[in-house]
Amino acid sequence: MRLCVTGGLGYVGSVLVPKLLALGHYVRVLDCQWFGNYLEPHERLKIIKGDIRDQTFPIGATDAIIHLAGIANDPTGELDPKLTWEVNALATMQLAVRAVREGVKQFIYASSGSVYGVSDEPEVTEDVALMPLSEYNKTKMVAERVLLSYADRMIVQILRPATVCGFSAR
Numbered sequence: 001m002r003l004c005v006t007g008g009l010g011y012v013g014s015v016l017v018p019k020l021l022a023l024g025h026y027v028r029v030l031d032c033q034w035f036g037n038y039l040e041p042h043e044r045l046k047i048i049k050g051d052i053r054d055q056t057f058p059i060g061a062t063d064a065i066i067h068l069a070g071i072a073n074d075p076t077g078e079l080d081p082k083l084t085w086e087v088n089a090l091a092t093m094q095l096a097v098r099a100v101r102e103g104v105k106q107f108i109y110a111s112s113g114s115v116y117g118v119s120d121e122p123e124v125t126e127d128v129a130l131m132p133l134s135e136y137n138k139t140k141m142v143a144e145r146v147l148l149s150y151a152d153r154m155i156v157q158i159l160r161p162a163t164v165c166g167f168s169a170r
Helices: 014-024 074-079 081-101 136-146
Strands: 002-006 026-031 046-048 064-067 106-109 155-160
Touching: 002 014, 002 081, 064 081, 074 081, 074 136, 081 106, 081 136, 106 136, 136 155
Parallel strands: 002 026, 002 064, 026 046, 064 106, 106 155
Antiparallel strands: none
């Protein structure tokens, strides 16, 4: 497949992209490179330095977008709430619009389990109401809802991981 991975040089992306390449996929990474580039060069890898808010990067001829780019976690999101909304919600909406317009078949979005807020439920499942508490949580929830509004035009898959931890080259 031809994949576009936004935020592909970040914590998760720097682990995911080599696995995608090992599976034989062609990967285009868009990343602002705030934290550098820890990916090894590869013949099927193209890295584009850019900001997700600048929607001029190429996504055409892409089978799927894996959208990892964003302002991550509650404390970081609170440092500049306006930036958090621009990157996490508005840029995601603009990317979804472009994806549909350019014929992308699948959109995979890295949201967050924090969209549930604090719950008294013994098991938090996808049926539990979303009760985001912070700007970060709210932007993730809004982005999810925007993406789901395009589910009739492309496959939309949303992942809600809890805190991501473990070894990463980054």
